[in-house]
Amino acid sequence: MPARPSRRTLLLAAAVALTATAATACGGGGDTADGSSGRVTVRIAYQAIPNADLVVKNQRLLEKALPDADVKWVKFESGGDVNTAVIAGAVDLGLAGSSPVTKGLSAPLNIPYKVVWIHDLIGDNEALVAKPGIGSVKDLAGRKVATPFGSTAHYSLLAALTAAGVDPSSVRTVDLQPQDALAAWKRSDIDAAYVWTPTLSELAEDGEVLISSRELAEQGKPTADLGVVTDAFAAEHPEVVTAWIKAQDAAVAQARTAPDTAAKSIGAELGLPADEAKRQLSQLVLLSAEEQAGPAYLGTPGAPGGLAANLRDAALFLKGQKAVDSVPDEAVFGRALAVEELARAAK
Template structure:
């Protein structure tokens, strides 16, 4: 595997924007990355230390979060520079009242069979969820998909007792018998499937026009101050995706170590996602190119319309907000 080109970095200042002071005002750049335990190529970048190899003069800090909503909170608090969040929390982040100043750099994956709605107790149809307790992390892609699934089945979400639980908390509640169903993702999903029934997957909802994805974001300030870091980050993610495509067993081995699961299970979970390399992401259906933004902006706007209908955001932003948030220029620069 070709090594990522190493970049030497120095920075001035210490104002909480990812830089650390050193002698004479010079210091090492600190890169704070919010990640989630999702079996995609981001875990390959982390496990194989691709970014650390590319940026030997930087301090790379990986911080685990349980959902995109939590990542948004961390970005607002100024505690992370890069983050992985689902398309639903990113849509919320770009909308009022949050209005987070970040941009979409990368599509970590198109969500498929790795997110699903699972029920127990003889529930075999979404319509049967009326009056039942259903867990999902609020503000996540799973939450968006749950609302879309209920709406598609003609079930008023107000008639379902939807409760806010992170994946591991949902699993614990499931084992106690406290909930009837959950919309969540792997690896927790795999545990629920052992004694539950899948009612719908995010891949099926995507086929119905409700596509979701896991996105990579970077704060506008960090992207402006450290364009060389953004380029290195994009190249590392692209390298990891290409490894997953050409040698999935190697990629799965890294994912398995990060998730503490078997390589076989990791490879199965990896196959449930759709991964795109940089060239594919520059296509018209995704991020696009400078001057020709991709359809991802429209997907995010459509999600905002839906979220507003469910009173999850204050107002639907103008489509230009989502267009401006696509980092097509940064992606183009990274592709060389």
């Protein structure tokens, strides 16, 4: 029998196909099919995470702001998959966790993209859940634990094991997307999983939460869901990036001031009752554009914020786990913060 292609190979093939389709649809370079200058196609990678990004999608805030653009939302299961799609040229903007973005900006990937938005600071919506009878992280030695490799959950799992004095090599870690981890959990193929909502909520129904990403952040290992834009798209379509940031900021404002309305949209996207979507939304920390321009986060032109140092710290940790080849200087991460785009959108 011929060798079965890997999931990553299949994803890359699909991403290339998407790129070809999008290029044909817009005639290449954002032109219309007849070759005249016209509609630009915006390809956005999103994930099933209960934050304001789903409000933007569900309420078509970007489409309303850009009536002459073709906005295509493409769903991905993890930030590692988003990185693969960006490398294939299949998406322009997208959501990826801070760990995948750190890997993307480090060797060997060195993806030419920048961080333009912080979708959320990860809290209790991402956690390590174990089967009954496993009472602590220390008890995971010799056990099988699932998590999507290259994700913020993977980073947090390694941080949790290290903090508990457990050698990560003593744990049988398996690479499973959240829904695949849930299926393995129901078959009793795994002992624990580090994933995010909404899958996390299903695991916690008959499992025990050992530690959450909020607790790890308090221990100095923060994680976040970040918005990235390719360097090429940001340079070619600054007006689209500005509109996208404004739409995200408006959605954050709605989530803060009218959480029931925001939760209704998030629930519709996730197939959840509005009350459950509201509960999951409350587990995240959302930041406005003004807050993101502060020194602790993205910063301002000429003064990159603390996110650059956080990403480099993550790179140091990932290098220790042999997840990246080398650790870039903090200045590399600072240059990858889209502070000029954020400042332009705030005007």
